Amino acid sequence: MISESAALARILAAMGPFKAEPMALFEALDHCAAENVTATVPIPAFDMSSMDGYALLAAETTRPKALRILGEQPAGLDRGLKLESGCAIRIFMQARTCARGSSYCARAKKSLQVG
DSSP: OOOHHHHHHHHHHHOOOOOOOOOOGGGOTTOOOSSOOOOSSOSSSSOBOSSOEEEEOGGGGSSOOOOEEEEEEOSSSOOOOBOOTTEEEEEOTTSBSSOBTOOEEEEGGGOOOOO
16 A cells, blocks of 8 residues: 555656647536636626615614515516615525615614514
């Protein structure tokens, strides 16, 4: 039996550098990139929520207040929800950060949903 370091040395000696091959991205499964790949446009193309929470109006956050939940904005397709005074929209991680008309996003952990 050989030591771990001797085995590693044998493996590394038998390997050479990988050959770079141009290919379409959809063909690249099980391959590694030969150089850095950088996006040419922001991905996603919108501000994204990093946590679950509620989109609401900042002016309505000066004191605890009950707000009606208008709907939910999950990650993915923009549901086009529009915020109204006295209301909030539930947003989920990786959803559009704040709904149309909102100016504040409250963390779900700091909020209490009743009913």
